[in-house]
Amino acid sequence: MAETTPLTPAQSHALFDILTHHETYKEIEDFKYPGAIDRYGPPFQDDIAKSDFPVLQTLLGKFALKLPGLRNVSPEFWKTRITDLIQELSQAELSESYDKGILGIRKTLATAISALIEYPARACLEGVEKETPNKNKKYDASNPDDVLRSWHDALQGMVYGDLIDEVFQKAAETDDLTKHPSLVQAMHEFVVIISIASLMHYTLVLSPEGPTLIRMIQNVHNLIPYTAIRQALKIGNVATMLSAVMRVILTKASVGAVTNWIGLSSGADEGMNLLQQIVYQVLNWDKRELRKRADKLEKEKTAPPKEVLAEIKTWLSSRSRQEHEECRRQSKEQGMSIVSVIMAMSAHSVEMSEQQHANAQSYLTMQLGMRDRQQIIKALCQRNPDHLTAAVRDGVDAYTPMIRQVHQAVNLSDTMWDFERFLTDMLKMSKPSGPKGQEKPPSVEDYVDLLHRHQASSHKFLHQVAKNRKDVMSWWQEYVHMAASQFKRDARPPPTDAVVPEDKAAGGSKKTMEDAFAKLSPSDQEAVKAELEAYQTYLDDLHAASAKRIAAVINRTHQSPFGPGAYLARWQQLMDSTAVTPATAHGEVRYGSSKTVKEEGRKDIQGNEAGFVTEEEAEKAVDERTPDMPVVRRTVELLGERFREVLAGGQ
Template sequence: MAETAALNPKQANALFDILTHHETYAEIEDFKDPATIHHYGPPFQDDKQTESPILQMLLSKFVLRLPGMRDVEKDFWKVRVESLIEDLSAAELSESYDKGVLGIRKTLATAVSALIEYPARGCLGAFPKVESAFAEREYDNKNPDDVLDAFNAFLQQLVYGDLFDTLYAKAAETDDLTKHPSLVQAAHEFVVVNLASFMHYTLVLSPEGPSLLRMVENVHKLLPYGIIRQTLRIGNVATMISGMMKIILAKMSLGSVTNWLGVSSGADEGMNLLQQIMSTVLGWDKSELKKRLDKLKKDPNAPSKKVQTALRDWTNASRQEHLETRNRSRDQSMSIVSTILSLSSASPDLTEAQHTKALEYLSLSLSIRDRDEIIRVLCKHNPDHLTQAIRDAVSAYEPMIRQVHQAADLSATVGDVEAFINDMIKMSKQGKSDGKKTSVSTQPPSVEDYVDLLHRHQGATHRFLHQVAKNGKEVTKWFQDYCHDAAKEFQVHESKEKEGKLLMDAVSELLAPLSDEDRKRVMAEIDAHNAYLDTLHASSAARVRDVIAKKGATAYGPGAYLARWQGLLDSTPITPDKPQGPVRKGGSRGVKEEARKDVDGEVKDVGVGEKAAEKVVADKTPAAPGVELTVRLLGKRFRELLVRKL
């Protein structure tokens, strides 16, 4: 216990950071199991204690209190959303481990986890007040140090001051950012730089960038912007809402008519426009994957018919069989393909070239099945929970929609969104000219290019907010009150300070039952992580300065968030690429190359090349120290602690 008592505040915060980081992602990963949603607690079950404490806390404190969302019917959560989550989990979508590549689902799950862990820590540990942040001063949004200082003061004044009231009042007066206090202008620049950094990382640096960009572009092409803008111009709000619902959700099939007439029950009603778009975009993806699969089958080293059958059968196996196969693969340092074949009637004896093609065949087969399952659950399921969930949400938000429709020009706003997406796609795909008249090559877009993109379009956002704040006083008051209530969740007051201290003491006491040797090793990981956090925030601040100062084309943006996100991706276990070999990680170069393969199966670089990206990341971002022992020894008890406390 003496060792535990010696845990100083910085060490306690480092341990808290480790455990909340891994607990948040563990709770998200738990939703691979269909049973998880049945143990979530409110709003899905009223009489059960949650087994997902962080996610449940964030949902109850922030999402369920949102204007509009707080008015949805109980069936929205208990029937619609719960069923959708359960059905997607039961679909047994593939794992990155099986496919040998980090997929879009893994990329998005890790992105969400790395983002929401910050408000989670703020709610659990509170946000200490810093009196110096309230000192009156002027900030220069062209000065990097001022921008960094301004954002910290901005957060302090949002949580402990009356800055929310100032923002709402000024937004009602003007749509000109320069009319706001210098603190707001400088903090706004910090947000723009970090948002640009996120966009750049997602669309340029990430191995899944090409796939995400292609998906955004395909959805963008299919959206009927002209019809939507025309419908939003209708003056009568009820007619406008009805028109929009018909455009997005109406189903015109024989099944929908016979079900409505009572002639049939449960007949396939077809798909609405939203589902048609999802189905079409995923269908295009499927077509490209099938082209790769057909090309692979013609390769001299393609798997035999018997091997193909064994691999294809495994893609449709049960969740339990998938888990057992992955565990055996990890335990025996054997690739997932070799493990599957060793458990089937097909021979596992493959040459290295044959094994490579068999692994690719499995990956493509899983990707095709994933898209089929997503289409089945979201677009072809009966009953159609997605469509009804949207109807429930629109019904709850109708009072807000009426006010916003009267306050702002929604048709013009949709036009602004379309223009922004057009500009973003064009820049992300084409980059920028390298300046040589005789060359047609392009340079990849930099973080500064995305900053410029946001600056070009930020006026549209400011105009919309000004219109709503000026003309929609009631809806503005709803959100103003919500922001004040949300800020209180981060404040340190007497009872919260005591509660926070008790929680941090309890976290420190998690070390008490450990043996002397384990405690010593855990303390070493805590100290290393503490030093890592200091270096991480310093390096992020340095990159903010580089971008604002426009020293050059920044190839890797600021944001401690990005490093935590990248850490989750890089640590993802991936099947060995040889019949016998060590389990790989998501950060392995071969894994990243696989994610960038185009329809012809060739590696395609988008944005900076892999080597350039890896060099930038290595130069600019400190490597996270290993904390596996700490998580293994304390992770489960930390969750139990949160369940008791929350």
């Protein structure tokens, strides 16, 4: 038997990166199936010791459930309200990108969340290696090298040093960022300004769904009664203030609400409160526009035969989830579009021209969009009992002690005004500007300037709370210390509701996976090592490219098509690898990276070209985001399931 060598530190890091990346997205993807929440574990079920979602459950158990306020919610908040909402949305079988032929908002958000949360997941599972940064170093927030280095050194200070206490103490003394240590200033520039600006730019400008997201945010912004809320926040008595705000947001004015309240009826439709009205109005506008497009398409000369249109509607409304999945399977295996498979499985024998087939696919996309919005409205706005309203009330009850303290420390009416101004400014600058016909979309630097313009508002808020309500800040200081301790390698993390065993956190699971690799056959080890070498080179290139973009943004060259952040490339990779139905009746399965998929995705709800950047500009951004993620199929096949077992408590 040929001898094999153990993994090098770089190879081990690459292995852990691959496994956490794939596991995180797999867990998010699995949540679309009914019953997933029943296999989650705490806080949804206390009697389950082994979760099918160990990464997501670990993040929730280690961080979210320990948050001041949220840790005090009633058990019904998780076990009844949130559980039922998640269950109902999963049972609704919201549309798949494969069927729609485009990457919709749900896929965009799911992949973005996965790309973001895999970083804290990896950090708490792998642990942060202890180093000794130079405490005498002076950082220059205008120097790209200092800004990039500041996050690494600040992380060391938070996990192993006393940086947390220094920041809290200085926040109580001043709201002037320049009075903080140079390390904090540079770290603030990296994390709060450049990273958030990059994410906003990528989501709202470069993403095909950017115009749709901006329109939805604008619609919500227009419907929020800021004046009424600000007036309620001015009330001096906290109980009266909270009651007034809750009446504005949650009161339902309908006959059903009154008859249920006085006992003349039980379960009658109580109508919708303001929060639900906003959700309903925004989604119903989209639904109405999609219906107009569908009605128009039905009347066109190149409209598909009526039998096709009727069969598409029947497939959506009357076929089971299993039948839908079978259609997708046949589509992929036989190289047929989803529309062709639907018709092949029907009682009709219909011939369609190429244009009729394209219109039939568009019709299916519109019907799926309408159904999605109706299902979301039904779950959030028209459900009885109303879990959304109850969940909001539970949250407010849990946070009432903190709200009482903050209300005495800060002018919340002014804080709401600051938020309104920020949102107005963001929406205004997020749209292309310039002479007609020469409009330019906003750049990363524009979003950096936006955050710089409004950062003083958040600094003022934090200073006032830290100065006037030290008890509130002590809650958060204690929480941040607890969160930072989850990343230590030299000590066991404090006990939480996470299902990952303590000995598998902060480096334990990484060591276990090294042992699992050692048990593979020599040929499998060589195959895995080859993939790890390629993946490590990919990671090095990603971080080098991100550092180059940080320099471009700080130096304001306006030459970077998108901002820094290796997670942006991971996000795009997840979207690019999403399978999509063939464009023609018979053809190859497409993916999110396909040009035809991107072209369709860049159309707005009315079917018009809506992207903020041209296809050429988008392709340039893709080219500059290279290299592409290498294939790591063998690594995932050989060690992926073992990794999940280890995280779930297996030995």
